[in-house]
Amino acid sequence: MFRHQKELQYEVKVDRPDPMLARQVQEVLGGQFGEMTVMMQYLFQGFNCRGEEKYKDLLMDIGTEEIGHVEMLCALISQLLEGASPEDQAKAAEDPAIAAIMGGINPQQLIMSGLGAVPTNSNGVPWNGAYIVASGNLLADMRSNLHAETQGRLQVSRLYHMTKDEGVRTVFRKMLARDRYHQYQWLAAISELEEKNGVVVPASFPPEAEMEAQPEAYKLFNLSEGTESKEGPWARGTAQDGTGDFEYVSDPKPKGKAPKPGVPAPELHHDLTASVTDK
CATH class of the missing domain: 1.20.1260.10 (Ferritin, core subunit, four-helix bundle)
Known part of the structure; x- marks a missing residue:
């Protein structure tokens, strides 16, 4: 009321x-x-x-x-x-x-x-x-x-x-x-x-569900010109939850493959030929 x-x-x-x-x-x-x-x-x-x-x-x-x-x-x-x-x-x-x-x-x-x-x-x-x-x-x-x-x-x-x-x-x-x-x-x-x-939201998400990706949780990727960001506390020291140490990656490399989407159905009028993306 x-x-x-x-x-x-x-x-x-x-x-x-x-x-x-x-x-x-x-x-x-x-x-x-x-x-x-x-x-x-x-x-x-x-x-x-x-x-x-x-x-x-x-x-x-x-x-x-x-x-x-x-x-x-x-x-x-x-x-x-x-x-x-x-x-x-x-x-x-x-x-x-x-x-x-x-x-x-x-x-x-x-x-x-x-x-x-x-x-x-x-x-x-x-x-x-x-x-x-x-x-x-x-x-x-x-x-x-x-x-x-x-x-x-x-x-x-x-x-x-x-x-x-x-x-x-x-x-x-x-x-x-x-x-x-x-x-x-x-x-x-x-x-x-x-x-x-704990400091991470949501705290209830099971840690074991992301164990395979755990190494990715602490890296700062250098993806802009300059390296000044490595000087901050987010690039070194222990994470706030104590589960790992931060790491600065000066020259990050992609770990996935380039996407190769299939050609849509002709009815979508995409104006693409099959040779563009099917190889």
């Missing part, structure tokens, strides 16, 4: 309207790594979570908090759009640089939502459920959550420097602080799960 409370998690009060900034803020609302994504990702992971209750409770706690963050950003965008008009769209487009970069004010905020937030990114591309990860594997999901929070916090940090509005910056600082904690939280969960099950 969800219950809405009218008060926002943190105060939202901009210093002045700024329709161009409202468009930019849409990215951290409805973009690939926006608040809508983490909200849906954590909630679906929580809905589907089996096993220890503490993980589900954690996911539902943070997922529900993210619903509040979506509402905060909607309030922020609405305030930034206060008083915006089609004339503002035309005025913004008068500056060639702004028109080239931003294309003016987001017309959807004028046409579709009546000066409100919309579930899209900063270019008007609709939010997509394919952005979320809810695999049913806790370690895989927690790592994905860390990635989402990392990208989301990075984008808010960049937006912070794109405005001098102290009211907007106050909201961003609160979000940055919470995103920092969320990174701590996912890191802690990842560490605990790795200690329990």
Whole structure:
């Protein structure tokens, strides 16, 4: 059961309207790594979570908090759009640089939502459920959550420097602080799960099933110009699970044969002759 409370998690009060900034803020609302994504990702992971209750409770706690963050950003965008008009769209487009970069004010905020937030990114591309990860594997999901929070916090940090509005910056600082904690939280969960099950996902795949390929698990192939990659810890030392040592292969050779596909049936109109590939 969800219950809405009218008060926002943190105060939202901009210093002045700024329709161009409202468009930019849409990215951290409805973009690939926006608040809508983490909200849906954590909630679906929580809905589907089996096993220890503490993980589900954690996911539902943070997922529900993210619903509040979506509402905060909607309030922020609405305030930034206060008083915006089609004339503002035309005025913004008068500056060639702004028109080239931003294309003016987001017309959807004028046409579709009546000066409100919309579930899209900063270019008007609709939010997509394919952005979320809810695999049913806790370690895989927690790592994905860390990635989402990392990208989301990075984008808010960049937006912070794109405005001098102290009211907007106050909201961003609160979000940055919470995103920092969320990174701590996912890191802690990842560490605990790795200690329990190991660092490789999925831990449940039987090791004996890949024994014949075991030597291939530790090699770094030099497949780009330069050899600097051999200096990293991924090219020497023992693997994180302790099962083998890394090896740098400076001149890797293919171990398979060149493919020789057969000729398709004539009805496929491939325009090939049998002599091309049948030998």
